[in-house]
Amino acid sequence: MVIVEVRNLSKRFGEKESLKNINIKVESGEVLALIGPTGAGKTTLLRLIDLLDMPTSGRIYFDDTDVTQLGKVGLETRRRMAFVSQKPVVFNTTVYNNIAYGLKWRGVGKSSIRQKVDNILEMVNLSDHKNRNAGTLSGGEAQRVAIARAIAVEPEVLLLDEPTANLDPISTSRIEELITNIIHRYGTTIVMTTHDMAQGQRLADRIVVLINGEVHQVGERSEVFAFPRDREVAEFVGMKNIFLVEFKGSKAWLQNLEVELGREMKDAQGYLAIRPEDIVISRERLSSSMRNNFRGVISKIIREGFYYEVQVKVGWVIFKVLITGNALSELDLREGASIYLAFKSTAIHTFQ
Amino acid sequence: MIEVWHAFIKAIELIVSLDPEVMEIAGRSLGISATSVILASLICLPLGGLIHFYRFPGKRVLINVIQTLFSIPSVCIGLLVFVLFSRAGPIGGLNLLFTPTTMVIGHMMLITPILLGLTISALSGVDKAIKDTALSLGASDFQAVIIISKEARFAIVAAIIMGFGRAVSELGIALMVGGNIRGFTRVLTSAIALESQKGELEMAIALGIILLSLSFIVNVVLNRIQQR
Ligand SMILES: Nc1ncnc2c1ncn2[C@@H]1O[C@H](COP(=O)(O)OP(=O)(O)OP(=O)(O)O)[C@@H](O)[C@H]1O
Numbered sequence: 181m182v183i184v185e186v187r188n189l190s191k192r193f194g195e196k197e198s199l200k201n202i203n204i205k206v207e208s209g210e211v212l213a214l215i216g217p218t219g220a221g222k223t224t225l226l227r228l229i230d231l232l233d234m235p236t237s238g239r240i241y242f243d244d245t246d247v248t249q250l251g252k253v254g255l256e257t258r259r260r261m262a263f264v265s266q267k268p269v270v271f272n273t274t275v276y277n278n279i280a281y282g283l284k285w286r287g288v289g290k291s292s293i294r295q296k297v298d299n300i301l302e303m304v305n306l307s308d309h310k311n312r313n314a315g316t317l318s319g320g321e322a323q324r325v326a327i328a329r330a331i332a333v334e335p336e337v338l339l340l341d342e343p344t345a346n347l348d349p350i351s352t353s354r355i356e357e358l359i360t361n362i363i364h365r366y367g368t369t370i371v372m373t374t375h376d377m378a379q380g381q382r383l384a385d386r387i388v389v390l391i392n393g394e395v396h397q398v399g400e401r402s403e404v405f406a407f408p409r410d411r412e413v414a415e416f417v418g419m420k421n422i423f424l425v426e427f428k429g430s431k432a433w434l435q436n437l438e439v440e441l442g443r444e445m446k447d448a449q450g451y452l453a454i455r456p457e458d459i460v461i462s463r464e465r466l467s468s469s470m471r472n473n474f475r476g477v478i479s480k481i482i483r484e485g486f487y488y489e490v491q492v493k494v495g496w497v498i499f500k501v502l503i504t505g506n507a508l509s510e511l512d513l514r515e516g517a518s519i520y521l522a523f524k525s526t527a528i529h530t531f532q
Numbered sequence: 533m534i535e536v537w538h539a540f541i542k543a544i545e546l547i548v549s550l551d552p553e554v555m556e557i558a559g560r561s562l563g564i565s566a567t568s569v570i571l572a573s574l575i576c577l578p579l580g581g582l583i584h585f586y587r588f589p590g591k592r593v594l595i596n597v598i599q600t601l602f603s604i605p606s607v608c609i610g611l612l613v614f615v616l617f618s619r620a621g622p623i624g625g626l627n628l629l630f631t632p633t634t635m636v637i638g639h640m641m642l643i644t645p646i647l648l649g650l651t652i653s654a655l656s657g658v659d660k661a662i663k664d665t666a667l668s669l670g671a672s673d674f675q676a677v678i679i680i681s682k683e684a685r686f687a688i689v690a691a692i693i694m695g696f697g698r699a700v701s702e703l704g705i706a707l708m709v710g711g712n713i714r715g716f717t718r719v720l721t722s723a724i725a726l727e728s729q730k731g732e733l734e735m736a737i738a739l740g741i742i743l744l745s746l747s748f749i750v751n752v753v754l755n756r757i758q759q760r
């Protein structure tokens with residue numbers, strides 16, 4: 181059953197068209213992640229769904245009813261949802277009052293409010309801070325108050341805007357755990373935004389990739405990551421090697437390199453993409469099943485957490501390869517070293 | 533110089549001994565100013581809210597006018613009230629000139645721009661995200677107005693205290709429409725002016741010290757609130 185649907189939704193701010201003809205259906209009970217780089221229009225879309233702003237054109241449906249208006253319908257619809265904004269906003273009063281407001285505004289009785297708020301305080305692990313002014317909380321705590329406040333009203337649809345933006349890794353995993361808890365306990369429909377592909381995969385059932393105000397791809401959570409549909413999505417999901425090529429039969433010409441695709445393509449210009457972790461580096465030429473083997477020179481080694489990005493120059497082309505610290509020292513890789521690159525034709529993504 | 537020092541000592545004595553006349557004048561000052569501030573607040577806080585929350589043509593001009601009137605000289609208000617309430621004036625028949633009532637009216641007119649202007653700026657100082665957060669949690673427009681006003685509470689209290697400070701320390705209205713009648717409309721400022729003219733330095737200094745302390749307290753309280 182579809183609970184929220186947006187049809188042909190557009191929003192412009194002056195000259196800037198922040199959303200262009202968006203069509204999305206949200207199934208009841210699912211977790212849908214809107215993923216996209218900064219400025220993609222994620223916040224704008226969530227605000228439209230929550231009826232905090234009106235679209236320039238297009239309609240919004242809640243439970244198959246057109247609710248695209250402010251006023252009474254807007255208020256009633258908004259009361260079936262809750263929205264946690266990107267920057268946590270707390271009211272200048274106690275943590276308890278912050279969480280109680282939504283219930284008060286719906287006319288819930290005092291004793292019922294007390295019971296619900298106490299339960300939720302426990303769930304978000306903030307019972308100790310019940311009587312503290314919410315303005316004095318840390319960013320992570322404030323975010324938990326914001327989420328607690330939203331789930332207190334038992335919304336049918338929970339809208340989460342970048343719930344972990346600007347948080348450290350520990351706070352981030354606590355918030356993610358909390359969201360997982362909410363999903364298990366209440367089965368709430370969630371529409372969340374993130375610019376973190378990995379977070380989308382951890383939390384969401386389905387993913388919508390929004391780039392520059394347009395929907396580029398909608399798919400199951402692993403689908404988007406594994407099979408990006410176009411160059412922009414490929415770039416966004418971390419395929420760092422994206423090249424403009426000339427397709428010819430089952431080959432692609434990447435400048436003067438001949439790349440074996442293992443499948444026939446239409447003869448035309450297009451893009452070819454390879455994940456940096458799908459490329460193998462070796463000291464000797466590999467005689468394995470990998471059809472693409474090139475000799476190159478390491479031009480740069482960059483540390484990235486536990487991994488290293490090794491940039492290898494083959495002719496005029498620079499390939500980026502992700503390897504572990506172990507592999508780096510075992511192969512004794514250093515800048516200027518001459519090595520071999522290899523990748524399978526199945527690791528090659530093509531876009532025409 | 534010695535005379536002044538002598539008067540100063542005497543003045544302290546008057547205060548410490550809770551001299552009945554000094555206390556009476558100080559009490560009246562407080563009473564009249566407080567009444568003006570309370571009545572003006574009852575009008576100005578909701579009105580400021582209306583101006584802030586509603587959109588209407590000429591809104592910006594109105595706010596500019598209000599801000600310009602912040603520092604209107606109290607003698608101008610005194611003159612206006614005097615003309616209105618004098619025998620020949622439009623409401624002279626009420627016979628209210630030289631009563632505490634007209635003083636309160638004058639004070640209210642004096643501090644209305646301050647209360648209105650500072651209420652509006654207090655409300656516009658509330659983060660716009662507060663409104664959206666309230667609406668998204670299911671607040672009606674009215675409930676959102678309430679919570680925005682609550683967020684602005686400290687700044688609004690500061691406005692009220694500013695208004696009180698202005699009312700208690702002005703002289704023009706007290707003299708022109710109060711008339712400085714002993715035991716009736718004599719307040720700190722008008723008494724200081726009169727006593728020093730009469731050469732009663734000790735009385736003037738005693739009242740001056742009290743007025744200064746009041747201003748000092750008002751400022752301390754203001755600072756406290758604004759630091760929150
Ligand atoms: N009120 C507004 N007025 C003018 N432009 C706006 C407004 N709100 C959003 N925009 C513009 O719309 C575009 C999309 O903004 P939006 O905040 O929706 O992006 P986002 O995907 O949420 O980005 P981020 O990841 O940085 O939060 C941006 O270019 C932004 O500048």
Ligand SMILES: [Mg+2]
Pocket residue numbers: 222223224266341342
């Ligand atoms: Mg955003």
